Amino acid sequence: MSIYAEMKQAGIEIDHHDSDLYVKDCPTARAILANHGKRVDGHNVMPFKSAGDTWLDVPFQWEGK
Numbered sequence: 001m002s003i004y005a006e007m008k009q010a011g012i013e014i015d016h017h018d019s020d021l022y023v024k025d026c027p028t029a030r031a032i033l034a035n036h037g038k039r040v041d042g043h044n045v046m047p048f049k050s051a052g053d054t055w056l057d058v059p060f061q062w063e064g065k
Helices: 003-010 027-035
Strands: 014-017 020-024 046-050 053-058
Touching: 003 014, 003 020, 003 027, 027 053
Parallel strands: none
Antiparallel strands: 014 020, 020 053, 046 053
């Protein structure tokens, strides 16, 4: 299952910009990313703040329509 599909199935809040998937930072999101070999390191996955919340930018993983 894809990162996008797993995040949706887990009920994690998501958004996107172009092909980048944005997920609200939480332990479940980080576990899903780790299972896919993604690290929150500022290169593979980049954290950012939006309206006081921390989100994770996962490049090229948006699959929504």
